[in-house]
Amino acid sequence: MIYQGRARYAVQEVILHTSATGTDWWMGKTVEEMRDEIRRWHVDGNGWSDIGYHRVVAPDGTIAIGRSLYTIGAHCRERNRGTIGICMVPVREITAMGDFEDFYTEEQRAAVKGYITELRELTNIKWVTGHNEYANKLCPGFRVQDEDWL
Numbered sequence: 001m002i003y004q005g006r007a008r009y010a011v012q013e014v015i016l017h018t019s020a021t022g023t024d025w026w027m028g029k030t031v032e033e034m035r036d037e038i039r040r041w042h043v044d045g046n047g048w049s050d051i052g053y054h055r056v057v058a059p060d061g062t063i064a065i066g067r068s069l070y071t072i073g074a075h076c077r078e079r080n081r082g083t084i085g086i087c088m089v090p091v092r093e094i095t096a097m098g099d100f101e102d103f104y105t106e107e108q109r110a111a112v113k114g115y116i117t118e119l120r121e122l123t124n125i126k127w128v129t130g131h132n133e134y135a136n137k138l139c140p141g142f143r144v145q146d147e148d149w150l
Contacts (some may be wrong), residue, residue, distance in 0.1 A: 002123040003122055005072045011126045014116055014149070015051060017053065017087040018094055018103065018140040022034060026059055026089045035064035048074050053087040055115065061107030069122075079134050084119065087113060094141035097132075100148075103141045114147055124128040124150070 002011040019025075019038060026034060039051035051066040052074035055102040058064070066087075067073055075085030100109060119125050130144035131137055 004070055004082060007081075009072065009146055011069065011082050011084060011119075011123045012020050012127055013079075013129060014119065014123060015076050015079060015085050015129050015134075016130055016140045016144050016149075017085055017131045018138075019056070019087055019089045020139075021089060023091070023093050026091070028059075031056060031058035031062040032047070032065040033062075034058060034126045035066060038087065039066070042074070048096045048102050050074075053085040055084070056110050057087045059085060059089060059091050059104070059105045059108060061111035063111055063126050069119075076131055076134050078100075084125075086111065086115070088140060090141065094138050099140060100142045117133075120150075137138060 001010060004011060035056040036071035038056060042048045042051050046129050053066040054069055054073055055066055056064045069084060073080045073085040088104055090104050091105060094103050128144055128146050131139040
């Protein structure tokens with residue numbers, strides 16, 4: 001089981017996010033460069049101690065490590081304890097709700113599903129949700145259904 005913070009919150013949920021980036025923001029960048037830029041926005045722009053997400057997923061399906069899985073995230077107000085925040089970088093700007101494939105690649109779908117499968121070997125993931133379930137936001141741009149990811 002993965003536990004976060006000194007209070008040892010059991011990790012049981014994954015929350016999917018999108019980066020608030022333009023259509024071509026990701027082009028020519030490695031996933032590590034994307035992660036580092038998001039980290040700068042969070043640290044320099046918000047004064048946080050680190051990037052808010054635990055993982056960042058590029059359009060080609062590569063994954064960069066953000067916060068430690070054992071550290072409480074800063075990705076969803078009131079839902080950071082006991083959750084893993086995964087941020088996907090969209091290939092099209094999200095201006096309205098749609099379907100996964102409207103904004104992301106099949107490589108991202110496979111990478112996120114594979115990563116969640118790996119997480120489930122380490123901890124008891126019971127739910128996969130979208131940031132839009134907890135905030136009045138489009139993020140991640142589609143309705144997340146547990147059965148699509150677990």
